[in-house]
Amino acid sequence: MRNTRSFSIGPLPIGGGAPVTVQSMTNTDTRDAAATLAQVRALAQAGCDIVRLSVYDEQCLEALPAIIGGAPVPLVADIHYRADLAVGAMERGIAKVRINPGNIGSVSEVRRVADCAKMHHVPIRIGVNSGSVEKEILAREGGVTARGMLQSALGHARLLEEAGFHDIVLSLKASSVPLTVEAYRLAAKETDYPLHVGVTEAGLPGAGNIKSAIGIGALLLDGIGDTVRVSLTGSPIPEAAAAIDILRAVGLRTGYVNVVSCPTCGRTGIDVAAIARRVEAELSDIRVPLTVAVMGCVVNGPGEAREADIGLAGGGLSRAGGSAGGEGSAYAVGAIFEKGKAPEKVEGDLAAILIERARRLARERAAQA
Numbered sequence: 001m002r003n004t005r006s007f008s009i010g011p012l013p014i015g016g017g018a019p020v021t022v023q024s025m026t027n028t029d030t031r032d033a034a035a036t037l038a039q040v041r042a043l044a045q046a047g048c049d050i051v052r053l054s055v056y057d058e059q060c061l062e063a064l065p066a067i068i069g070g071a072p073v074p075l076v077a078d079i080h081y082r083a084d085l086a087v088g089a090m091e092r093g094i095a096k097v098r099i100n101p102g103n104i105g106s107v108s109e110v111r112r113v114a115d116c117a118k119m120h121h122v123p124i125r126i127g128v129n130s131g132s133v134e135k136e137i138l139a140r141e142g143g144v145t146a147r148g149m150l151q152s153a154l155g156h157a158r159l160l161e162e163a164g165f166h167d168i169v170l171s172l173k174a175s176s177v178p179l180t181v182e183a184y185r186l187a188a189k190e191t192d193y194p195l196h197v198g199v200t201e202a203g204l205p206g207a208g209n210i211k212s213a214i215g216i217g218a219l220l221l222d223g224i225g226d227t228v229r230v231s232l233t234g235s236p237i238p239e240a241a242a243a244i245d246i247l248r249a250v251g252l253r254t255g256y257v258n259v260v261s262c263p264t265c266g267r268t269g270i271d272v273a274a275i276a277r278r279v280e281a282e283l284s285d286i287r288v289p290l291t292v293a294v295m296g297c298v299v300n301g302p303g304e305a306r307e308a309d310i311g312l313a314g315g316g317l318s319r320a321g322g323s324a325g326g327e328g329s330a331y332a333v334g335a336i337f338e339k340g341k342a343p344e345k346v347e348g349d350l351a352a353i354l355i356e357r358a359r360r361l362a363r364e365r366a367a368q369a
């Protein structure tokens with residue numbers, strides 16, 4: 001992991017090897033404190049460690065105490081152009097501010113924001129997007145480049161540094177995945193500020209998830225990134241799950257059940273998809289690392305799922321026939337394979353058998369921990 005400055009967003013540490021956090025942003029009208037607080041809570045429930053909200057006028061400021069008071073996670077105020085709103089949000093207890101100091105006016109305005117942030121121990125994120133790079137930099141670079149994005153971010157940072165403020169987080173997002181990755185890699189090399197990583201305007205869920213996973217995932221695998229946001233058009237709630245899936249895929253969140261399942265083929269003897277879905281849903285509350293495999297055949301399944309702690313290999317539908325009802329519950333025969341033990345032939349509701357065995361294993365793991 002990259003060596004960065006470290007400080008806190010409310011009670012949450014960022015940088016310096018602290019766990020990578022997940023954040024998202026509300027899309028309710030911030031002036032509607034009840035609706036915004038409800039969405040902050042829903043985002044926290046979905047797995048967000050930090051939630052950002054737009055603060056664009058005095059009415060938003062007035063709503064902040066109620067939202068902050070009821071929020072289960074630290075909140076970030078997203079502010080453009082107005083130092084007075086940044087100061088107002090900090091005075092009302094916001095945990096972090098996102099503002100670009102180059103856009104807030106005179107040196108004395110920047111100093112006012114920096115002094116207030118210092119007094120309240122509030123970090124500031126400088127958020128440069130490919131669309132926000134200054135004209136002079138674009139002219140010098142001949143268009144939007146990773147180097148130009150970093151120069152823009154460092155230009156904003158310099159204003160805070162000159163005011164004696166260094167609790168800075170940088171973001172350099174583009175909607176192009178290669179440009180995003182290049183900009184963050186450059187920033188990681190040239191600065192020691194913690195980085196908020198994400199691909200901006202990634203689009204709708206689906207393609208947006210893939211762009212985010214490639215961009216954020218590539219950076220995290222390089223050890224770059226201290227907090228992540230997946231940006232998807234529409235409700236922000238799916239952003240949290242998408243970000244958590246990315247952290248799991250790169251091995252940064254391990255206390256959960258990882259379901260591996262085969263793609264199925266002509267040898268498949270059981271309803272792998274239905275059983276895998278049921279296993280994933282019914283074991284989602286487990287908080288120890290456990291890999292559970294659902295494989296379609298006894299010929300290749302156990303070999304292909306060698307990394308799993310416990311798995312099921314399907315043999316075919318049971319001659320006894322019948323059904324216990326519900327998805328993935330048709331009676332079938334198969335084998336349970338568990339690390340270090342001989343495979344065991346099983347018959348019946350295979351999903352239920354696998355779930356029960358996996359739970360027992362999770363309990364044993366938890367007791368050992």
Ligand code: SF4
Pocket residue numbers: 262263264265266267268269295296297298299300301304
């Ligand atoms: S585990 Fe068996 S059923 Fe599944 S894809 Fe491999 S060979 Fe096919």
